[in-house]
Amino acid sequence: MPELPEVETVRIGLSQFLPGKRFKAVSSDNPKSFPNSNEDVRRFLYKAAVKEVKRRAKVLIIDLDSEYSLVIHMKMTGQLVFVKEAKNMKLQINSNDQNSKFPPSTFHLPPSTDAVRFGAGHPSDSLVGELPDRSTRVIFEFTDGSKLFFNDQRKFGWIRLLPTIEVSNIDFFKKVGPEPLAADFSKQEFRGRFKRRAKTSIKAALLDQTVIAGVGNIYADEALWGAKINPASRTGILSTGKLDKLYEELRTVLELSIEKGGSTDRNYVDAEGKKGSYLKFAKVFRREGLACPRCATTILKNRVAGRGTHYCPKCPQLEQA
DNA sequence: CACTTGACCTGTCCGC
DNA sequence: TGCGGACAGGTCAAGT
Numbered sequence: 001m002p003e004l005p006e007v008e009t010v011r012i013g014l015s016q017f018l019p020g021k022r023f024k025a026v027s028s029d030n031p032k033s034f035p036n037s038n039e040d041v042r043r044f045l046y047k048a049a050v051k052e053v054k055r056r057a058k059v060l061i062i063d064l065d066s067e068y069s070l071v072i073h074m075k076m077t078g079q080l081v082f083v084k085e086a087k088n089m090k091l092q093i094n095s096n097d098q099n100s101k102f103p104p105s106t107f108h109l110p111p112s113t114d115a116v117r118f119g120a121g122h123p124s125d126s127l128v129g130e131l132p133d134r135s136t137r138v139i140f141e142f143t144d145g146s147k148l149f150f151n152d153q154r155k156f157g158w159i160r161l162l163p164t165i166e167v168s169n170i171d172f173f174k175k176v177g178p179e180p181l182a183a184d185f186s187k188q189e190f191r192g193r194f195k196r197r198a199k200t201s202i203k204a205a206l207l208d209q210t211v212i213a214g215v216g217n218i219y220a221d222e223a224l225w226g227a228k229i230n231p232a233s234r235t236g237i238l239s240t241g242k243l244d245k246l247y248e249e250l251r252t253v254l255e256l257s258i259e260k261g262g263s264t265d266r267n268y269v270d271a272e273g274k275k276g277s278y279l280k281f282a283k284v285f286r287r288e289g290l291a292c293p294r295c296a297t298t299i300l301k302n303r304v305a306g307r308g309t310h311y312c313p314k315c316p317q318l319e320q321a
Numbered sequence: 322c323a324c325t326t327g328a329c330c331t332g333t334c335c336g337c
Numbered sequence: 338t339g340c341g342g343a344c345a346g347g348t349c350a351a352g353t
Contacts, residue, residue, distance in 0.1 A: 058348095155330050156330065197324090199324075265346055267346080306326070
């Protein structure tokens with residue numbers, strides 16, 4: 001999915017457009033993507049307005065003035081794309097999806113309108129064409145005619161409408177670790193979080209959302225390269241100095257990526273449908289077979305913690321010598 | 322508990 | 338060109 005920098009980029013984008021917008025209609029092709037009942041939608045979403053768009057870990061939270069919130073996890077392939085002004089667009093979503101094991105939603109379908117993309121960059125900067133497309137799972141329409149599309153090829157992602165006060169009680173939020181970019185997140189706390197995971201690889205520990213929030217496969221590999229740590233290293237053998245270096249590198253990499261609008265490997269786009277450019281700056285991710293920017297050794301890719309893992313085999317050794 | 326593996330889905334790419 | 342298998346940015350539930 002979108003990792004922390006991608007979700008943060010979407011949050012920043014949506015924050016420009018959504019506050020004050022009032023929901024008029026929602027449609028969904030798939031209860032897995034949006035399981036709320038029509039009754040909940042009618043009572044707490046329709047006529048509610050957006051107050052604020054927030055993020056915790058890789059999850060977006062849209063607070064409404066009905067004291068309800070939309071909680072959104074994009075998982076691997078989710079996209080949230082805002083489309084301003086639209087007319088004559090066909091809204092029969094996923095009409096070709098005859099094999100779906102879920103019945104079509106009975107949510108009220110928005111009136112026909114015509115898509116005009118808002119803020120779309122040059123076509124080559126966009127992965128999103130006419131919307132809705134066959135990956136569109138949920139469409140929100142606002143009273144001014146603008147729309148928010150939730151596209152999700154693999155259907156792992158979800159959106160839930162919950163009372164705002166219950167958001168922090170969902171299982172994921174009760175267990176998730178601290179925000180790595182929070183001003184009060186210290187090196188000491190970072191080191192301490194890994195004690196529980198001493199016997200696993202540092203890569204598995206970084207990906208564990210209950211240790212630190214928001215790190216995924218791209219930034220785990222990038223931060224470990226920055227700190228000259230082999231991703232397969234057992235967490236327990238890493239020195240205080242090494243973990244401190246990892247703390248610095250992780251924060252640097254996450255901040256740089258937010259500045260670059262996130263990473264687009266395959267599906268990720270920002271709130272206006274545009275790709276992020278961080279991968280141009282990546283040192284190891286998706287660079288297997290190329291030269292390490294530091295020591296020119298060939299970058300390898302293999303499996304660590306069940307995930308494709310990119311690393312320089314030489315840098316950590318040079319460091320120890 | 323800590324740790325690993327497979328499942329959830331669809332699409333694409335690669336080798337035969 | 339077709340077909341099977343591996344793999345893809347993330348969690349979960351199960352197993353040891």
